[in-house]
Amino acid sequence: MLPQDRQREIMKQLLEFRTVKISDLSRDLNVTRETIRKDLYEMEEKGLVRKVHGGAILNKANLETKYTNRKSTNEAEKRSIAKKASEFIEDGDTIYIDYGTTAWFFTREILNKKNLTIITNSLPIANEIIDYSDFEVIIIGGTVRKNEKSLFGPIAYRGIENLYVDKGIFGIGGIDLNAGYTNVHMGESEVSRLMMTHSQKIIVMADYSKFNTITMNKVAAIEDVDILITDVNIDDELLKQLKEMNATVITVEPDKGALNE
Incomplete structure (x- = not known):
């Protein structure tokens, strides 16, 4: 071995x-x-x-907490990051939305868009948008990971082979300058990795807590991602180093008012 x-x-x-x-x-x-x-x-x-x-x-x-509990972790940051990411989506786009709680908030931000084709491997996200007449929703099949309610495995990988999108929207488990973008679950990471290669523009959303963290499975190198959206709590020196690596990083101010919705 x-x-x-x-x-x-x-x-x-x-x-x-x-x-x-x-x-x-x-x-x-x-x-x-x-x-x-x-x-x-x-x-x-x-x-x-x-x-x-x-x-x-x-x-x-x-260690991952349950999906529902993670929604409230750094919620103001996640909402603001998701809102900024939604600004890159245009009517008529074909997009992929990855699993995860920030991706779920992103989905709430695009409900006013028109004529979108949305591909996802997340059952919570599919459930959020399935009834919108302006959206054509494609769910990648596969084995259900119960903690995340996401789909992965050979069936999912085969389904991705012939799917291409204008923009891929991804959450992430950890970001490190050397290790790149990483996630915990091997199967979910493979779905993300494959969809990144099938996305014309790759947008990653990550709040400040994800930096200087390495989880088990590499998804992408720093230079593979087109746009990284995070919040202003990111360490200044780390932000400088990312930009020195030619990474396009957008920082947003957490919207505390959003929590009162």
Whole structure:
């Protein structure tokens, strides 16, 4: 088994059990304890795990709260980011909307648009727009991930093969200058990765809390994204470094008034 395959299996166990023991991993993966220690060291260097005596625990950055609870986390920032992203959508566009809570807020911002064709792998987003007569809604099929209520897997990947959009709207789990854009779930990340290659313009929405965070699965490099929309709470030095990498970054002021709607 290759190191990346072992580490993928270790991450799978961590996502399920939150903790792993070196002795158990050595037995299950049929390698020495020293090999497992090296794997855990590399994973800790990537920010995926935290080593503890005799094993490792999952880095908090890789723990997801339930979808409904995450909507209220940094809600003012998410709403403002979503509103700015909606300004890039024109009547008649064909767009892809990724899963996630910021993407859900984005969907609420485009309800006044006309003649949109919307592709999504998110059941909550599809449910939000399904009754609007000005929208043609295409749901990517696949296996349902219950925590996120998103669709992924071989059926989804095959469905994406012949779908292309004017603009792809994506949320993200983490952003790091070296690791790029990353997400927690392997299947969802693959859907995002494929749809990015099928989008003429890639727009990523991320509040300040997503920066300097690395989750397990790489979705894109910094230079792959056309527009990154975040809020003014982003660290100034990090913003400077992103712009030095020729990233187009738009910052918005969180709209506290939106919370009173």
